[in-house]
Amino acid sequence: MAGLKPSRSGFRMPAEWEPHEATWLAWPHERTDWPGKFAPIPWIYGDIVRRLARVEKVRILVEDAALEKHARRVLTKCEVDLDAVEFFRHPTNRSWTRDYCPIFVRNAGGEVAITNWIFNGWGKYDNWKDDNKIPSLVARKLGLRQFDPGIVLEGGSIDVNGAGLLLTTEECLLSETIQVRNPGLGRAKLEQFFADYLGISRTIWLKNGIAGDDTHGHIDDLARFTDENTVVTVIEENRDEANYEPLQQNLSLIERTGLRVVTLPMPKPVYFDGQSLPASYANFYIANQLVLVPTFNDPMDRVALNVLAALFPDREVTGIYCGDLVLGLGTLHCMTMQQPTWRESPTRE
Numbered sequence: 001m002a003g004l005k006p007s008r009s010g011f012r013m014p015a016e017w018e019p020h021e022a023t024w025l026a027w028p029h030e031r032t033d034w035p036g037k038f039a040p041i042p043w044i045y046g047d048i049v050r051r052l053a054r055v056e057k058v059r060i061l062v063e064d065a066a067l068e069k070h071a072r073r074v075l076t077k078c079e080v081d082l083d084a085v086e087f088f089r090h091p092t093n094r095s096w097t098r099d100y101c102p103i104f105v106r107n108a109g110g111e112v113a114i115t116n117w118i119f120n121g122w123g124k125y126d127n128w129k130d131d132n133k134i135p136s137l138v139a140r141k142l143g144l145r146q147f148d149p150g151i152v153l154e155g156g157s158i159d160v161n162g163a164g165l166l167l168t169t170e171e172c173l174l175s176e177t178i179q180v181r182n183p184g185l186g187r188a189k190l191e192q193f194f195a196d197y198l199g200i201s202r203t204i205w206l207k208n209g210i211a212g213d214d215t216h217g218h219i220d221d222l223a224r225f226t227d228e229n230t231v232v233t234v235i236e237e238n239r240d241e242a243n244y245e246p247l248q249q250n251l252s253l254i255e256r257t258g259l260r261v262v263t264l265p266m267p268k269p270v271y272f273d274g275q276s277l278p279a280s281y282a283n284f285y286i287a288n289q290l291v292l293v294p295t296f297n298d299p300m301d302r303v304a305l306n307v308l309a310a311l312f313p314d315r316e317v318t319g320i321y322c323g324d325l326v327l328g329l330g331t332l333h334c335m336t337m338q339q340p341t342w343r344e345s346p347t348r349e
Contacts, residue, residue, distance in 0.1 A: 006107075011197075013200075023285075026060070044324060048335075095328075115147050116148050119132045149196075168219050174186070191203045265304060293305055
């Protein structure tokens with residue numbers, strides 16, 4: 001529905017902690033992600049799907065019948081409840097569904113629709129066209145209304161509280177020189193798109209993301225809403241680390257918003273083959289009755305889990321070791337996308 005503004009029909013993007021019908025994943029394949037370091041990745045996915053399938057449906061994109069067969073074998077060995085898993089066959093370039101799956105919206109009557117933003121490989125990679133087709137596939141397969149903003153936006157570049165607030169970074173969405181998403185569009189026009197398509201009334205702009213972030217500043221490695229009035233944000237205690245000053249600057253900006261601010265530590269920097277990796281506890285995923293938190297065999301793992309357990313007292317907060325997963329430059333939030341429930345029929349097919 002090009003040109004139609006979903007907010008005029010009462011649509012908004014729900015917060016991640018609102019009830020899910022399903023979580024979307026893309027079964028990993030070696031073609032693009034984790035080159036030369038792929039072997040453990042399907043088994044990590046198996047463990048994650050096992051946990052998610054206990055609390056909601058898991059919808060998995062697979063390249064073809066052969067990969068679906070392989071995925072089923074792995075999931076069976078991981079003792080996943082396959083009755084809660086659905087497969088959708090379509091080629092993908094990557095497994096990071098956060099950034100190319102549809103961003104779902106819901107209206108006051110409970111109808112769920114999709115917003116189909118353009119994905120351009122984070123303004124960096126040339127192979128993205130299969131990923132960019134996924135929102136239309138989802139709309140068609142599920143029979144959902146589709147709205148087409150016509151601009152580039154990745155789900156990992158924004159976070160919302162479900163009540164009109166959105167967090168993002170200038171580094172990601174406003175850069176005109178590095179990994180450019182929408183050249184010349186500017187802050188005011190982006191905010192209007194957020195209002196028209198996601199029901200946003202106020203956008204909070206932070207500055208820069210964390211070191212090693214291949215996306216050039218995604219918010220989901222940096223700061224996240226945990227309820228309508230609370231933001232949790234990562235900080236670096238070591239003044240000699242590259243993240244110290246940028247994270248202090250972002251902390252100061254969030255503190256000026258009037259929201260409650262809670263801090264998460266950063267793990268010690270993680271490197272592979274000389275490359276800094278985006279290891280961050282902010283890349284957690286909120287599912288029904290469950291929060292999955294990346295851990296890195298670091299002393300700060302325990303601190304981060306305790307902070308998030310206090311923020312989500314009604315959910316099980318579970319650590320998932322992501323030392324292998326982060327080699328592909330993403331972790332738990334990057335690999336997941338939530339689909340909200342239809343209020344009238346939470347089990348709607």
